[in-house]
Amino acid sequence: MDVKKIKIKAFPAEEFKDNDSLQAYIDELNAEGTNVIIGKLDEMINWGRANSLWPLAFATSCCGIEFMAAAAAHYDLARFGMEVTRNSPRQADVMIVAGTIVNKMAPLLRRVYDQMAEPKHVVAMGACSISGGPFTNSYCVINGVDKLIPVDVYVPGCPPRPESLFYGLLQLQRKVKADKFIQKKRIVRPYRPETLINPKTGEPIDMEVCLEPTPDTSIE
Amino acid sequence: METIKKIIAQAASDAVIEEAQRLTVTVPPKQLHPLMKALHDNEELPFDYLISLIGMDWGDKLGVIYLLSPSKDLTRELVVITATEDRGNPLLYSVTDLYETAHLNEREVYAMFGIRFINNPDMRPFLLDDTWNGFPLRKDYDTDPARNPVTVISSEVRDDVPRIMEDENGNLVESTTRVFEKDDYIINIGPQHPSTHGVMHFRTALNGELIKKIDVRSGYIHRGIEKLCESLTYPQILHLTDRLDYLSANINRHAVCMCVEKAVGIEVPPRAQYIRTIMDELNRISSHLLAFASHCNDLGATTAFIYGMREREHVLDIFDKTCGGRLIINQDVIGGVMFDIYPDFQKDVKAFIPYMRKRLKEYEVFFSKNPIALRRMVDVGYMSREDAITYGVTGPAGRGSGWSCDVRLHKPYALYEQVEFTEVIRTEGDSYARYLNRLDEIEQALQIIEQLIDNIPEGEIQGKVRPIIRIPEGRYFQSVETGKGEFTVFIESKGNKHPYRLKFRSPSMAAVSVMPLISEGEFLADFIGIGGSMDYVIPDIDR
Numbered sequence: 001m002d003v004k005k006i007k008i009k010a011f012p013a014e015e016f017k018d019n020d021s022l023q024a025y026i027d028e029l030n031a032e033g034t035n036v037i038i039g040k041l042d043e044m045i046n047w048g049r050a051n052s053l054w055p056l057a058f059a060t061s062c063c064g065i066e067f068m069a070a071a072a073a074h075y076d077l078a079r080f081g082m083e084v085t086r087n088s089p090r091q092a093d094v095m096i097v098a099g100t101i102v103n104k105m106a107p108l109l110r111r112v113y114d115q116m117a118e119p120k121h122v123v124a125m126g127a128c129s130i131s132g133g134p135f136t137n138s139y140c141v142i143n144g145v146d147k148l149i150p151v152d153v154y155v156p157g158c159p160p161r162p163e164s165l166f167y168g169l170l171q172l173q174r175k176v177k178a179d180k181f182i183q184k185k186r187i188v189r190p191y192r193p194e195t196l197i198n199p200k201t202g203e204p205i206d207m208e209v210c211l212e213p214t215p216d217t218s219i220e
Numbered sequence: 221m222e223t224i225k226k227i228i229a230q231a232a233s234d235a236v237i238e239e240a241q242r243l244t245v246t247v248p249p250k251q252l253h254p255l256m257k258a259l260h261d262n263e264e265l266p267f268d269y270l271i272s273l274i275g276m277d278w279g280d281k282l283g284v285i286y287l288l289s290p291s292k293d294l295t296r297e298l299v300v301i302t303a304t305e306d307r308g309n310p311l312l313y314s315v316t317d318l319y320e321t322a323h324l325n326e327r328e329v330y331a332m333f334g335i336r337f338i339n340n341p342d343m344r345p346f347l348l349d350d351t352w353n354g355f356p357l358r359k360d361y362d363t364d365p366a367r368n369p370v371t372v373i374s375s376e377v378r379d380d381v382p383r384i385m386e387d388e389n390g391n392l393v394e395s396t397t398r399v400f401e402k403d404d405y406i407i408n409i410g411p412q413h414p415s416t417h418g419v420m421h422f423r424t425a426l427n428g429e430l431i432k433k434i435d436v437r438s439g440y441i442h443r444g445i446e447k448l449c450e451s452l453t454y455p456q457i458l459h460l461t462d463r464l465d466y467l468s469a470n471i472n473r474h475a476v477c478m479c480v481e482k483a484v485g486i487e488v489p490p491r492a493q494y495i496r497t498i499m500d501e502l503n504r505i506s507s508h509l510l511a512f513a514s515h516c517n518d519l520g521a522t523t524a525f526i527y528g529m530r531e532r533e534h535v536l537d538i539f540d541k542t543c544g545g546r547l548i549i550n551q552d553v554i555g556g557v558m559f560d561i562y563p564d565f566q567k568d569v570k571a572f573i574p575y576m577r578k579r580l581k582e583y584e585v586f587f588s589k590n591p592i593a594l595r596r597m598v599d600v601g602y603m604s605r606e607d608a609i610t611y612g613v614t615g616p617a618g619r620g621s622g623w624s625c626d627v628r629l630h631k632p633y634a635l636y637e638q639v640e641f642t643e644v645i646r647t648e649g650d651s652y653a654r655y656l657n658r659l660d661e662i663e664q665a666l667q668i669i670e671q672l673i674d675n676i677p678e679g680e681i682q683g684k685v686r687p688i689i690r691i692p693e694g695r696y697f698q699s700v701e702t703g704k705g706e707f708t709v710f711i712e713s714k715g716n717k718h719p720y721r722l723k724f725r726s727p728s729m730a731a732v733s734v735m736p737l738i739s740e741g742e743f744l745a746d747f748i749g750i751g752g753s754m755d756y757v758i759p760d761i762d763r
Contacts, residue, residue: 057414058412059414059418060418060419060440060441060758060759061418061441061463061466061758061759062463062466062547062548062759064418065466065467065510065547066546066547068510068514068529069529069532069533069536069546069547072525072526072529072530072533073526073529073530074529074530074533085414087413087414099441099759100441100443100759102439102440102441102442102443103368103370104348104349104439104440104442105411105419105440105441106370106371106372107371107372107373107374107375108374108411108412108440110372111372111374112412134459134460134463135443135444135445135448135460137448137451138443138444138445138447138448139356139361139363139365139368139444139447140348140356140368140442140443140444141443141444142370147370148370148372158548159547159548161546
């Protein structure tokens with residue numbers, strides 16, 4: 001499948017600055033080919049899914065206010081079917097991590113992520129959640145939430161304007177449209193858990209072992 | 221001043237008084253409490269408002285700086301310093317029996333410096349977990365991340381409270397109590413909860429549907445800004461202050477700029493002063509509009525939320541055109557402002573003023589007199605004037621309890637001496653008074669802008685500033701009125717380009733510390749509404 005075939009409302013594929021990484025993602029996902037019927041069915045389901053991504057705003061600081069501004073009347077997140085911000089992780093499709101995540105918050109972020117139902121997505125909004133931002137040298141700031149959870153889309157800015165958030169969310173919509181929903185095939189971006197240490201044993205945490213088993217979403 | 225000196229000399233014989241930027245008193249730890257009691261209880265000029273409680277590490281000594289002021293006369297300020305030489309087990313006396321606001325502040329000092337306070341009934345560390353290794357704000361803190369590894373495994377919330385009390389014979393007794401009783405029914409509100417206005421954790425014990433007791437836990441967004449500031453130059457620090465109370469970003473920044481300018485002796489050109497004041501007031505409007513919007517949203521009025529955010533966008537558009545930022549605008553710099561106003565600035569602001577007035581009337585019709593809103597705000601979350609003072613609750617919330625505490629009026633800075641405005645004071649002390657105060661303050665801010673907008677003088681926008689700014693040795697304070705209340709910057713300098721210690725007084729911390737008191741006996745559902753009326757910003761508390 002070509003990335004240009006993925007159509008989302010009012011934003012042609014040529015206008016996206018980065019099509020290559022999504023193309024690489026699609027190629028990897030489709031390496032083994034797809035059954036025509038299932039492929040068509042997938043397309044239909046993904047059309048519905050991509051246009052009703054319900055966000056969970058994991059808002060800790062400034063970016064949360066910009067998220068609120070994006071959801072309010074002037075910018076109107078509802079245009080993309082995302083206005084239903086869910087406060088329960090069970091009902092959300094995409095977690096928008098808006099703000100700095102510090103050591104004390106890390107277990108809670110991971111727990112909320114684990115409580116979300118598959119298929120789930122994560123958007124890292126703002127410099128802090130991407131890399132620690134201006135606080136990267138601090139003694140208790142996590143330098144990027146991708147150390148804790150896999151991230152689908154990074155939205156840079158400090159804080160990002162609502163327009164940049166929308167750009168990121170449109171990218172996410174495209175990614176959702178490329179997914180293989182029925183076969184449960186997704187590629188979860190590798191994350192960097194090497195800095196995590198179990199306080200009881202002092203050993204580095206193996207995510208797969210220490211957490212409750214989540215449905216296998218990686219490519220077989 | 222003489223009477224104060226007399227009181228000090230009577231209460232503490234070993235006190236050393238010096239006249240610096242503020243009257244400064246240094247006392248040995250033993251005499252601290254009698255001195256504070258004498259200052260607090262004297263009838264002539266009771267120093268009953270503890271503005272700031274600052275932990276300090278001077279290398280050989282660990283200590284605390286108290287900034288006090290009488291609630292009647294905010295222009296008088298007094299600095300009290302005490303210190304102990306014992307770094308292994310530093311103990312100082314608590315002032316929690318005199319000032320309620322000291323509770324959370326002393327716990328924060330314990331977490332950051334390891335100083336324990338005798339007679340403080342609750343000596344759990346605030347902001348950091350009790351499993352945290354080391355005391356970050358000490359100068360010899362080991363920043364090795366391996367000492368405090370990141371984990372994704374949740375730790376249990378401990379219920380036992382250590383304390384260290386002095387008995388009648390002067391012996392120190394360590395003991396533990398519990399936060400809640402064994403049969404208490406406890407509900408966790410937060411940390412990740414949309415109506416706590418950030419990541420705050422309130423452990424709430426319930427009696428049926430009524431709130432019995434609240435235990436405030438914070439630190440879920442503690443980024444260690446004060447420690448970071450110690451290794452940054454003054455212009456670099458400005459970028460971190462914006463991210464404390466991001467709704468009043470420009471006003472926070474103004475405070476640090478003024479503090480440095482006064483210390484170094486930089487003169488700010490008049491044009492820059494005008495731009496700063498107008499920008500501050502616009503920022504206050506946007507902050508109050510967001511407070512109105514989110515408060516109404518907390519009470520279930522989504523329409524009001526949409527309205528508030530809609531008007532806020534008009535202010536943000538003006539910011540956007542001036543300097544490209546929306547929420548965090550990077551406008552003030554040391555010595556002036558970074559960007560000049562754009563040609564149509566006055567036109568845009570003047571168009572905004574009547575528009576906003578019209579909307580304020582609309583809010584009144586649609587929401588301020590709505591019977592449901594009234595039932596959820598009138599007589600809910602009562603805070604008396606005395607409570608506001610002892611907890612240090614300033615801003616619209618403090619003025620809703622009848623305490624005249626507007627820094628712009630009592631300790632004027634920038635152009636506030638030249639403009640006329642009324643301080644909005646209500647005496648009801650309930651959620652509704654705080655709510656109305658904010659809307660009235662928007663009107664006052666519009667009036668201030670109206671007086672300034674036509675008179676912006678031509679000229680420079682930046683004063684003469686050296687490329688490397690070094691502050692002469694000393695202690696410097698600067699207060700400003702943000703959207704939430706009195707925000708104070710404290711800088712202790714050793715003459716370098718970095719501050720030796722920098723502390724921000726957070727108005728939101730006072731607002732949160734009073735929450736257990738004012739929501740006791742209220743419905744759990746109203747707790748959210750009371751929180752909205754106090755309008756705290758959590759990253760401002762955690763820093």
